[in-house]
Amino acid sequence: MRIHQEIETRAERRCSYGALYTTLDRLEQKGYVSSRIGESTPERGGRAKKFFKIDSAGKAALRQSYGATRRMAQGIEPQWGGAS
Amino acid sequence: MIRVQRYTYPVVGTVGFVLMLWGIIEKQHHYWLRDCGAFILLLNMGSVLPVMRAHARDYLPTMRRLQRLCDLTGVPFGFANAMYRWLCPFIFGTLFLSLASLATGMFLGPTEKFLHYGSYTFEFLCIIGIGIFLTRHRKVESILRKLESAAHSRHLPSSPPRAAKFILLLVPKRHREHLIGDLEEEYTAMLLPEYGVRRARIWYWWQVAISIGPLLWVQIRRGVAIAWLWKRVP
Numbered sequence: 348m349r350i351h352q353e354i355e356t357r358a359e360r361r362c363s364y365g366a367l368y369t370t371l372d373r374l375e376q377k378g379y380v381s382s383r384i385g386e387s388t389p390e391r392g393g394r395a396k397k398f399f400k401i402d403s404a405g406k407a408a409l410r411q412s413y414g415a416t417r418r419m420a421q422g423i424e425p426q427w428g429g430a431s
Numbered sequence: 432m433i434r435v436q437r438y439t440y441p442v443v444g445t446v447g448f449v450l451m452l453w454g455i456i457e458k459q460h461h462y463w464l465r466d467c468g469a470f471i472l473l474l475n476m477g478s479v480l481p482v483m484r485a486h487a488r489d490y491l492p493t494m495r496r497l498q499r500l501c502d503l504t505g506v507p508f509g510f511a512n513a514m515y516r517w518l519c520p521f522i523f524g525t526l527f528l529s530l531a532s533l534a535t536g537m538f539l540g541p542t543e544k545f546l547h548y549g550s551y552t553f554e555f556l557c558i559i560g561i562g563i564f565l566t567r568h569r570k571v572e573s574i575l576r577k578l579e580s581a582a583h584s585r586h587l588p589s590s591p592p593r594a595a596k597f598i599l600l601l602v603p604k605r606h607r608e609h610l611i612g613d614l615e616e617e618y619t620a621m622l623l624p625e626y627g628v629r630r631a632r633i634w635y636w637w638q639v640a641i642s643i644g645p646l647l648w649v650q651i652r653r654g655v656a657i658a659w660l661w662k663r664v665p
Binding site for chain 1: 590602605606608609610611612613614615616619620638641642643644645646648649
């Protein structure tokens with residue numbers, strides 16, 4: 348629930364639980380994140396919580412992806428400045 | 432920090448009030464004392480405003496929850512009148528007017544009695560406003576607690592729609608428990624108390640509708656891929 352809330356707050360867009368679980372599952376299969384089953388709570392109807400943790404491979408991939416996005420943005424920003 | 436605030440505001444306020452009263456009793460001889468007292472009192476009230484703002488932030492959601500609970504339990508929602516809507520602007524307005532007239536009065540000197548006494552009047556009104564705000568907030572909180580326990584004893588339909596939960600059985604097993612748990616937690620802890628049963632149920636159905644697609648699509652793709660491979664096997 349926390350990841351879902353964070354995505355909706357930070358990205359300012361709706362995100363379904365299904366899409367979130369699919370993405371997290373795919374990231375886990377690639378070895379970028381690892382999960383563990385937490386304790387069950389009465390608010391969840393006695394169901395267990397699933398906690399995700401980013402692994403070192405995930406951090407490296409994230410760093411690479413973020414760097415690429417930043418370099419791309421550096422190329423775009425002057426174009427915007429010129430256009431306006 | 433809270434304890435410091437609890438004692439600082441009344442003590443500083445009393446000091447300011449005593450100085451102001453002393454200045455009024457002494458009349459023209461100690462007009463600066465009277466104005467300093469009023470100024471201290473105003474500063475003290477200004478420092479109460481962040482605390483009031485923190486109260487106001489959770490006041491409106493509390494009122495919505497309260498209204499919903501009143502609807503469910505049949506308790507009249509009479510005390511939540513429009514006065515609150517005007518209370519905050521009233522407090523800020525009187526504080527500003529008091530400060531402005533006091534500053535102008537201090538600048539022009541003791542002869543401008545109209546400005547000085549106007550400032551004290553606004554200050555008095557501001558104190559009353561803050562008092563009403565804080566007592567009303569506490570009252571609302573206590574009533575809310577009582578109503579919540581009353582609503583709980585009436586066994587409100589707090590569980591999500593069963594048909595929607597049945598549809599969620601289509602979700603792959605490894606995600607099912609966590610997905611249903613997440614939806615149920617948000618439904619029970621956030622949606623139900625804030626928006627009531629009807630809206631919470633609509634939200635639950637909508638979440639089921641948009642969540643099931645991506646999860647099923649993975650399964651369908653996998654099934655199609657297996658079928659395709661099976662056909663290729665000699």
